[in-house]
Amino acid sequence: MLSPLKVLIVEDSDLDAELMILRLENEGFHLQPTRVQTKEAFLTALSTDLDLILSDWSLPQFSGLDALKLMKKQGFDLPFIIISGSIGEEAALEALRLGAYDYLLKDRPDRLGQSVRNALEQKQLQVKNRETQEALAASEAELRALFASMQDLVLVLDHEGNYLKIAPTNLALLANPPEKLIGFNLDTVFSPQQSIEYKRIIKKVLLTKQSESIEFSLNVHGENKWFSTTISPMTSDSVIWVERDVTERKKAETSVHLQSAALNAAENAIQITDPNGIIEWVNPAFTKLTGYGVNEAIGKNPKDIIRSGMHSEEYYEGIWDLIQSGKSYHGEVINRRKDGSIYYEDTSITPLKDVEGKITHFITIKQDITKRKNEEKALKDSEERYRALFKDNQSVILLINPDLGTIEDANPSAARFYGWSVEEMRGLKISQINVVSENEVISEMHKTLTEKKNFFTRQHRLRNGTIRDVEIYSGSIELEDKTLLYALVNDITDRKIAETSLRDNVFRQERIVALSAALTSTVDLNVIFQTVEHYLRQMIHYDAFAFTLLDEKVIHAEYISHHGHEIDTNMLPSREIDADIEDCGRTIAIKTKKTFIGEKFTWQDCVSNDLILGFEEIMKSGMYIPMLADGKVIGTLDILSVEENKYQEKDTQWIDIVANLIALNIQNAKLFNHATRQLADLAALHAIDTAVTTSHSKDEIFRVLLEQSALRLGVDAACILLLDQNTQTLNYAYGYGFSSPTIQNLKVKMGESYAGKVALEKKSLTLLDFSRLEKIEWLEHDGFVNEFNAYICTPLIMENEIIGVLEIFHRSKLNPDPEWYHFLELITGQTAIAVSHLQLFQDIQTANIDLLKAYDATIEGWSQAMDLRxxxxxxxxxxxxxxxxxxxxxxxxxxxxxxxxxxxxxxxxxxxxxxxxxxxxxxxxxxxxxxxxxxxxxxxxxxxxxxxxxxxxxxxxxxxxxxxxxxxxxxxxxxxxxxxxxxxxxxxxxxxxxxxxxxxxxxxxxxxxxxxxxxxxxxxxxxxxxxxxxxxxxx
Structure with missing residues (x-):
């Protein structure tokens, strides 16, 4: 049963008091009421155990406000509700300010029950809150005492990682003083990456309400320290951060880890046993050596699992007695693996002692030497077999003393290869057969011994002085307690020659392809010659190089290069080819259509082959390669050297291909140039025809005619002399390209000078070198002999009647070909036609003028007749x-x-x-x-x-x-x-x-x-x- 509610009612009205009690009981309250009306009674009632006070506002000798103040003054904190018939708002507010829970009007009794419930509930909350605060204060006191005794660092941070509080525990572990941390973020202590991660963990702790642990290193006052930290939730928005210094632990862990890693990584097997020889620890190398795993070995005595039985019991007892005495053992032991196979090990056993000198453990280090022992046995077994193999082997084998650099021994095959006897080769310096210096030989031997370099390609000298390319396979060998070098020598001279030849052929093929591509881009003969020389110089060595082109039986040097410098061929005369002369290499090549190789040229050879033209030195050997196009020789490619026997038959295998490739491009270029020249000639003739048919100006027609003639014939000057039939004199009509105007006054009588003779005889005259000519008076008089070097004069004939001459002048050497003369003939005809056309036009023009004069006279006559009328x-x-x-x-x-x-x-x-x-x-x-x-x-x-x-x-x-x-x-x-x-x-x-x-x-x-x-x-x-x-x- 619930305890009754102890209520103190301050009321002077019996009825109002009864109504309050009745109302509360009706609402389910079980009351134990006490009623007072005076101050004294109120004070007495306060000393009793009360739950609630209900007070009227106004009593005859007392008031509710007085009661409230008195309760507070006495130190009581009870729910106090004022009930009044009427109360002002200010009074009600004053009561609430002084601690009243509520105030009610007597005409609203329905609110009384709920108001009481609320007041009682609030009172209970206040009591609980007070108890909680008291408990918290006690807890804080305990926590402070705990903090004072802690070596850990305790901090409080909010959800953003800001430092809120720092407990006064071990502040020496702080990276910064407290005043530089409070209010600051983790960013001020940790790196950005660490700060982001730790903030993430803080948020996770606040979300999950579960603690998290982290470890980190931090520089504290210049010393790197390790911390183990626990982050725990404290409030909904903050965490408690507890750091513990674990630097020493970390160092110990690192040291143990390194030692363990070193032992585990060791290539040698390691076992640790107790003083009785029972295995307590083995490393992976032990398992690899013996085949026994860790679990199989630990707890066992080595003699029970790896002893081979190949040593006597006394041998093992001797080892045990030695190590039991505190001394170390080192020696070779034969043991047995898990699979039963026997192996040799180099064993070291060291006793470990405590501070009192008592043996606590034995450490055994084992190195597998089985391979070495087997090799030693095999080497010993094979020495005799090697001696027999060395002697009878068909390969060249040398044994060399690396300390002395001499041949210790040589097999018969080596003696046959080098040309000495076996006895002569013993003691021979290796540098006597190796073409490199003695220092290089010593270096090679050193590399063979120290760097295990066992393959060389070198050149060796035979006894007769011949140099051969060899491959050498070398290595060290122990014979009769001496370390020697063996050398297996393989002659690769023929292979090297073949390889070189192959490389040269591949290179030449690439160059020939490149030459072919380059030649297709030009039709200029001189560019073709220069391009060929550029590529040919990469494929074969020569001192002089020439192109000659054949026209019927006349050959002319078109291009000559001497040591890379082009020589002017204009000064070299063309020459006829006499196929009956057999001692001329070029003639033989043209006649046979095959390359001629001259191994040793004599002076007579040089003269007959034009080898001395343009060269200051005598060519001693050479090749004349015919250039074939459509099966016909169009010229030769000449390759010459100042050395004898420079060229061989094998050179012709590819040079013929090059020559024919060149021939094809020369032929194409000549055809193209011929067609281009004909087109240009036709264009020139058309320009002249156009001038003749469209112009009636003598000067304009002659200007076009002589300009086109000089351009197409490639000459410097030209002039036209016309015949005056009355005086039989050739008079200057028009000139082109002369530096002096004196020629405009030129008059030549028929039969006089070269022009007069040409006109009289109606035959052309060609003089290509004035230095060999008779004097030409008018030319000499005007200084033209020194100005011009070539002169050609042709008659202008119309209907078998001479009407003038065309003179051609050139200041340098002129080399006209048949096409040149053909075009000159055409130009001469055109000039004759033009002159005839002009004369005919002048005649017609004269007649036309006379007719027009007659017409105008007639018109004037008509006009006069009209005036007379x-x-x-x-x-x-x-x-x-x-x-x-x-x-x-x-x-x-x-x-x-x-x-x-x-x-x-x-x-x-x-x-x-x-x-x-x-x-x-x-x-x-x-x-x-x-x-x-x-x-x-x-x-x-x-x-x-x-x-x-x-x-x-x-x-x-x-x-x-x-x-x-x-x-x-x-x-x-x-x-x-x-x-x-x-x-x-x-x-x-x-x-x-x-x-x-x-x-x-x-x-x-x-x-x-x-x-x-x-x-x-x-x-x-x-x-x-x-x-x-x-x-x-x-x-």
């Missing part, structure tokens, strides 16, 4: 013609057009010949019908002149000179620029002359009046652009 206008035609021409010139009319203006002006009234005399000479005004006839005279002029071709350009004035600018003229009412310019010019001149001349029906006007009239008619009768020009001209 009309006496009043006599002289008018000539005046207006002159004036019209002057005005046309002022207006910038082309002079070539003025001839038509003149003819038109002279014939401007030719149409009046169709007007009857009675109308033309009528003294008075004309009737309308008569005017109609008169106005037809321009049409009569058109019909009279239109059928005369050379007068058609002159029709504009006779046909249109009566048209007016405004379109009111006749006969066609043309307007503005529809009227031809010639008619517009003539119309103003015609009117001017008419108005300034006397006529039967009026006197002449004064000029001022005429000026005014013409200006007034500008833009109506006359072209407004012409009027001011005419008036300016007249003034």
């Amino acid at each position: 009309d006496k009043e206008t006599e002289g008018h035609t000539l005046r207006v013609t002159s004036l019209a021409l002057d005005l046309a010139r002022k207006l910038g009319i082309d002079e070539n057009e003025l001839i038509h203006y003149r003819r038109g002006a002279l014939l401007h009234d030719i149409g009046k010949l169709g007007v009857p005399d009675h109308i033309l000479h009528k003294p008075g005004p004309l009737t309308d019908d008569e005017w109609i006839i008169m106005k037809k005279h321009p049409i009569f002029a058109f019909h009279m002149l239109n059928d005369i071709d050379y007068l058609k350009p002159a029709l504009d004035i006779p046909y249109c000179h009566h048209e007016k600018w405004d379109g009111s003229g006749y006969p066609r009412q043309l307007q503005g620029e529809q009227i031809p310019v010639a008619a517009r010019i003539f119309s103003i001149v015609d009117v001017w002359d008419a108005l300034t001349s006397d006529r039967p029906y009026r006197s002449a006007w004064k000029k001022d009046k005429v000026f005014d009239y013409l200006q007034s008619e500008s833009g109506k009768y006359f072209d407004p652009m012409i009027v001011p020009v005419f008036l300016s001209m007249i003034k």
